[in-house]
Amino acid sequence: MMNTDLEVEQLLRWRLARAEAGAPRAPSGSRLLELARPWWESWPGRFAELAGQVGRVQADYGYAMAAPDRAGGGHPVPALVVTESEELTTCARILYFNIRDGRLRLRFRLDETPARARESFGATFVTGEGGRPLLSAQAALSLENEYRTDTEIPEELAREWEPLRVTDRMPFRLILRDEEL
């Protein structure tokens, strides 16, 4: 039989106490700091390897045209897609590029997609030369193999990238990591 004399507040306190008793211990401060660090600091060797790979991708066009140029297609951005089963070197076509109020909004489409489509990637922006990390963000699948990113961007980068148009050569390359890795 349920004791109907108990107040709701008491009941909630009792439930909270039980939940706290069953919950895992809160992570330590050092663990929280470690989790907050970007992955390239946690695994610098792996980052250097991937940055080297994406840095070697030759994405410039060779103009040996047989047909009139359909210009305006923008410049492909070298991209390295890293999943558990494969590392795919490809190019990303930037479809939307906008920096406003300290945020970068980016949409892109991969020329080649991994065998199994991913709902999202961890996108790391690295410089073309030297493979220096610039920022990381989540790239979520949108429509028709398009991925979108909406992230805060450091003020310095924002100033540098703000004048860029979507058809300009982009000052970064992409490492797209499966978020489950």
Add this chain to the structure above:
Amino acid sequence: MNFVWFWSFWHWSKESFRDGSLLRNPLHGVGGHWDEWFRHEASENDRAAIAKTGRDEASQRRFISWLLVHWARETDLRENRLARRFVLAQIALAQPFKEWAAFEQYRTNRGLGGISAVVLGEGSPGKPEDVRQVEALALPMDTTAPAVVSEGFQADSFELETPRAAAARLLSGSGLLIFFVLWLAGGKRPYPRWLQLVLGLGWLAVGGLILYLLMGPDPADRLPLLTGALAALWIGLVMTAIATATTLGMSAWRQGRRLSARLEQSQVRLRMSGGLTLKGGSAALPFCLNMLVSIYRAEGRLARRSWLWRRLFEGIGARAGTWAATGAITPGGFLKPVVLESKLRACLKHDGIQRILTPRQPGVTSRSLARLAGTLAPSSSEAAAAPSNSSGVRFGFAAEEDCLSVHPCRHIAQAQMRLGGFNSPAQMAMNVFALAVSVTLLVALPDLRGILLPPAAPAASAPSSPSPEYLWVNLETKHPENFLVAMESHYWLNRRVEVVPRSAAGGSGRAEIRLQRSEAPENNDQEDGVVWIERRHWFLGREFAPGERVGRYSLSYLSRLGHE
């Protein structure tokens, strides 16, 4: 103003494209653009209005109608029905439309219904799901993207450009010429049934008249009438055929050039489900045919002026669901052999496919196909175990409706003939007959001219024969074969002699009459007698009775000609 929020989105899309934030133009990138706008740019008021529109299916449908009619009118898409459907299909995949029931039909397909391709999955021996419907949509050219865009599958650009090049040639190049020649040889004509019957009877009448003139009784005085009727009938039929062919050919050529220009200025989006990466070019044939259909649909109003194009594309539109195609092609439109057995097996197992276009290649024989069908037939035990499940083998070699008909082709133009339902054995038989009759008449043309437009009556000229045993009749004519010389005398034997061309002197002929005294002459006057010049009529080697007498000379005149 209705649906202001959509105008807000459209304006944002145009402005963002103009200022260089968006790569694709507002039409081609509409799906992604909407997604971006809805997530980050839509105001609270916009969101509330959108939510209000999506509240029930009736108001969702009102929005779709508004988009198709009013919005399209304002955005210059009124003429392009497919582009409007493309917009709906694109935004149907984005929030919040992907939750709206009224958009269901636009999410699943564009309702374009193309010819299916047979693309085998990895290691597939030929399954029904290997038959994949291909949809093609022609949109205005997008300068930021290739001319042919694949959706739902990946392919090398070469695999997509070749069908496009072949489609362009089919519309206005060598492919159109081949298609036109095939249609001339055995394609259905746009005549009403009664006219078809009249023309058929006309050609039979021409054939009958030729036979009559060759083998019938001598028509005597009716010869000019009969040959006149023959010539008039033949000319009438030939002119009708030429006028029809010229009119339809010119119209097809003109509209084909327009369609080709449209193709040049269009981006064709090919959609095929399955997410496959294509290896090999056997899907090129259905790609090419569907590209043609997409251009016609985009340009419909103009292209419908050509009977040939209209019949072809309406035929494809009506039957697309039951057709599949496989074959690699060259830019010129010729089909190259492909692996076929597994694809035929897939079609045999597929419920909807009744006909398949294939390259003409070794192995596509009725026997090999029967063997293949035999391997698919359920064994008696299987049939007994699952009688309701055994659909049986639907097989035939260009046979009846409910079987799989295989149509081997060497060129896409042959596929067009099949798809448009142009092939007509009766027309081909009539064409062969008409051709044979026409060749016969062309051979007989000099003979007909000799009857209907006879040469001028010739005059006799010198010299006369130096021998007293012969009488020479020299005639000044370029057509000596059209004349006879007849001598009538009471002293000499009457004779009728043909006029032989004189090789030494062109434009004249000579009849040499041997003078032989009659056994019972009625007088002793050696100069008694008259020489008649008669017309001589031929038809393909048959000589008719002598015709009209066009000259008369006395024997004495002719024997002294040139000696005075």
